[in-house]
Amino acid sequence: xxxxxxxxxxxxxxxAALGGQVxxxxxxxxxxxxxxxxxxxxxxxxxxxxxKHLFLDFAPTPRSKPVRWLHVHRxxxxxxxxxxxxxxxxxxxxxxxxxxxxxxxHTADLRGxxxxxxxxxxxxxxIHDRLGADPLRPESDPERAWERIHRSRVGIGAxxxxxxxxxxxxxxxxxEVLFRARVDPYRQGRDLTRAEWDGIWADLVELMRAGVRxxxxxxxxxxxxERTSGRARRVDAHYVYRRAGEPCRVCGTPVRxxxxxxxxxxxxxxxxxx
DNA sequence: TCTGCATGAAAAA
DNA sequence: TTTTCCTGCAGAG
Numbered sequence: 372x373x374x375x376x377x378x379x380x381x382x383x384x385x386x387a388a389l390g391g392q393v394x395x396x397x398x399x400x401x402x403x404x405x406x407x408x409x410x411x412x413x414x415x416x417x418x419x420x421x422x423k424h425l426f427l428d429f430a431p432t433p434r435s436k437p438v439r440w441l442h443v444h445r446x447x448x449x450x451x452x453x454x455x456x457x458x459x460x461x462x463x464x465x466x467x468x469x470x471x472x473x474x475x476x477h478t479a480d481l482r483g484x485x486x487x488x489x490x491x492x493x494x495x496x497x498i499h500d501r502l503g504a505d506p507l508r509p510e511s512d513p514e515r516a517w518e519r520i521h522r523s524r525v526g527i528g529a530x531x532x533x534x535x536x537x538x539x540x541x542x543x544x545x546x547e548v549l550f551r552a553r554v555d556p557y558r559q560g561r562d563l564t565r566a567e568w569d570g571i572w573a574d575l576v577e578l579m580r581a582g583v584r585x586x587x588x589x590x591x592x593x594x595x596x597e598r599t600s601g602r603a604r605r606v607d608a609h610y611v612y613r614r615a616g617e618p619c620r621v622c623g624t625p626v627r628x629x630x631x632x633x634x635x636x637x638x639x640x641x642x643x644x645x
Numbered sequence: 646t647c648t649g650c651a652t653g654a655a656a657a658a
Numbered sequence: 659t660t661t662t663c664c665t666g667c668a669g670a671g
């Protein structure tokens with residue numbers, strides 16, 4: 372599920388599997404063929420995730436092609452498929468593979484991304500500048516987001532989805548962090564207290580770091596995970612996300628849902644009364 | 646096995 | 659406001 376934590380994992384895995392080696396690049400699907408040809412033979416120097424955007428920094432080789440950045444945004448469906456083949460031929464592409472990057476040992480296939488472009492350093496910078504504070508970037512400053520939020524008449528549930536305000540939060544983290552803070556998603560940004568925002572930010576940092584470690588979004592506290600008695604070992608990972616009509620894990624009130632900014636919002640009308 | 650919905654965001658209309 | 663990426667998965671059967 373590509374919220375910010377997933378992209379950070381992509382960055383780490385791509386660097387580990389492909390970094391520092393001369394890569395082969397191709398576009399089995401064809402739509403990225405020209406650009407892939409420009410990447411072919413370059414070395415992946417670094418990966419840099421910011422919010423839901425991933426930047427891959429390719430160094431020139433002695434054959435002197437210009438330095439290039441690859442910009443990837445997975446969007447809703449996009450996914451990296453990584454295989455290790457250790458010198459043996461990699462398995463053929465499955466599905467519509469926009470970009471295949473191979474080292475001697477690993478192959479990464481990118482399918483279904485919203486964005487996969489070669490960009491110049493100024494273009495990379497423009498995207499960084501446009502994005503808001505990312506809870507997963509150590510240098511991120513929640514003050515910047517607060518400046519936007521505390522004078523906005525837009526609801527906090529909508530503000531959290533704006534990547535220029537907070538980068539990397541998606542629909543799951545939005546719903547869950549507001550539940551954990553007991554804040555009504557429709558409350559205007561300017562009606563949030565500073566303490567509430569600080570709490571939400573700190574919680575995002577904690578939740579998303581946990582997401583990076585585990586690869587999934589789990590926001591429930593152990594005491595709120597009680598399920599029926601028996602087996603059904605499905606972990607109750609969320610308080611409200613995708614639980615419309617089901618009882619709130621804390622107060623039992625049916626979870627409500629509504630469309631907000633073209634996304635399904637979920638909240639408990641009692642726990643998040645204001 | 647089939648169907649419909651889902652984490653996002655840019656471009657088109 | 660609608661379309662586009664066109665995958666993964668849960669739930670139905």
